[in-house]
Amino acid sequence: MERVTAPDGASIALHSTGTGPGVVLVHGGGVTIEEYRRLIARLSDRFTVHAYNRRGRLDAPARREPYSVEHEIDDLGAVLEHTGARYVIGHSYGGFVALRAALRLPIERLALYDAALRIDGTPDGTYLDDVDEALRAGKSARAMAIVAAGVNTHSAVSRLPLSVRTAICRAFLRTPIGRRMGELLPMTLFETRQVLAHEGSADAYAGVTADVLLACGASAPGYFEEHHTKLARVIPRARTMVVPGARHDAIAIAPARLVDPIAEFFAAPLTSLPTTPA
Structure with missing residues (x-):
C-alpha cells in the first residue's frame, strides 16, 4: 500500500495490484473497494489496477465538509498524478465522479458501468x-x-x-x-x-475528449442505458455496450462477458477505436 497526498493534505491509501498499464478504479456508493476484489483480480494480469477507498470508508480519510463531488475529483486527480495512470473505471456514483473528472483531468480512456446520472429529469429523486x-x-x-x-x-x-x-x-x-x-x-x-x-442534459459532457466505453447491464434499471445512449451522441469518442443478463452489481461480480470487453477497450490503440455516430 502507498500513500497519496490529496490537495487538502489528507492521506489517501492506494492499493495497487498487477502489471501493465495503470487503471484507476473509482468505486460506487454504499460500498468500498472490497466489493471489487474479483474485478481487480481479473484485470491485474493485464493491467496495474490502482484502487482506493473514497472518503469516509475503511482506510480512507474523513470526508471534507460541506461535501461536494469536486472533492472526489481532486482526490482522483491526486491518484492519477501519483501513478501516472490515464485510464479510469467508474461504477455507479464512481462513474459520475469519473465522468465529471474527465471534463478537467488528463484521462485518456474511461470505462463506465451504470454511471449514476440524472439526465433530462430521470431518474426521479423524490424518494x-x-x-x-x-x-x-x-x-x-x-x-x-x-x-x-x-x-x-x-x-x-x-x-x-x-x-x-x-x-x-x-x-x-x-x-x-x-x-x-x-x-x-x-x-x-x-x-x-x-x-x-448536477441534473441537466447530456450536452454537459460534450467536452469530454477521452475515449469512453459506456457499459450498462441489461438487467439493471433502464435509465442507465437511456443515459448512456444520450451521452454517446454528444461525447466525440464514445460507444455503448449492453451486457446481457447483467445487474447493477455485475462489475463487482466481474463476469468474463463484462471484464473482457473492458480489458480489450483499455488495450486497444487509442487511434483506432470506433465511435458512435451522432
Whole structure:
C-alpha cells in the first residue's frame, strides 16, 4: 500500500495490484473497494489496477465538509498524478465522479458501468426525503427499502408493499455487505443529492475528449442505458455496450462477458477505436 497526498493534505491509501498499464478504479456508493476484489483480480494480469477507498470508508480519510463531488475529483486527480495512470473505471456514483473528472483531468480512456446520472429529469429523486425521515427515526431497514425501490425502478420487488420490502432489507442488514451498506447509507444519500444537483442534459459532457466505453447491464434499471445512449451522441469518442443478463452489481461480480470487453477497450490503440455516430 502507498500513500497519496490529496490537495487538502489528507492521506489517501492506494492499493495497487498487477502489471501493465495503470487503471484507476473509482468505486460506487454504499460500498468500498472490497466489493471489487474479483474485478481487480481479473484485470491485474493485464493491467496495474490502482484502487482506493473514497472518503469516509475503511482506510480512507474523513470526508471534507460541506461535501461536494469536486472533492472526489481532486482526490482522483491526486491518484492519477501519483501513478501516472490515464485510464479510469467508474461504477455507479464512481462513474459520475469519473465522468465529471474527465471534463478537467488528463484521462485518456474511461470505462463506465451504470454511471449514476440524472439526465433530462430521470431518474426521479423524490424518494430521498422519505429516506431522510426514516433515518432520522432510526429505521434503517425502512430507509434501505425506500432507496432500493427508488433506484431499482424496474424490479418486481420494488412493487411489493413497503412492509414486505422492509422485512427483506432487515434480513439483508444482518449480512456483512448489508451492514456495510447500512452504515454508509447516510453518505450514499449525500452522494445521490450531488447527482441531482448536477441534473441537466447530456450536452454537459460534450467536452469530454477521452475515449469512453459506456457499459450498462441489461438487467439493471433502464435509465442507465437511456443515459448512456444520450451521452454517446454528444461525447466525440464514445460507444455503448449492453451486457446481457447483467445487474447493477455485475462489475463487482466481474463476469468474463463484462471484464473482457473492458480489458480489450483499455488495450486497444487509442487511434483506432470506433465511435458512435451522432
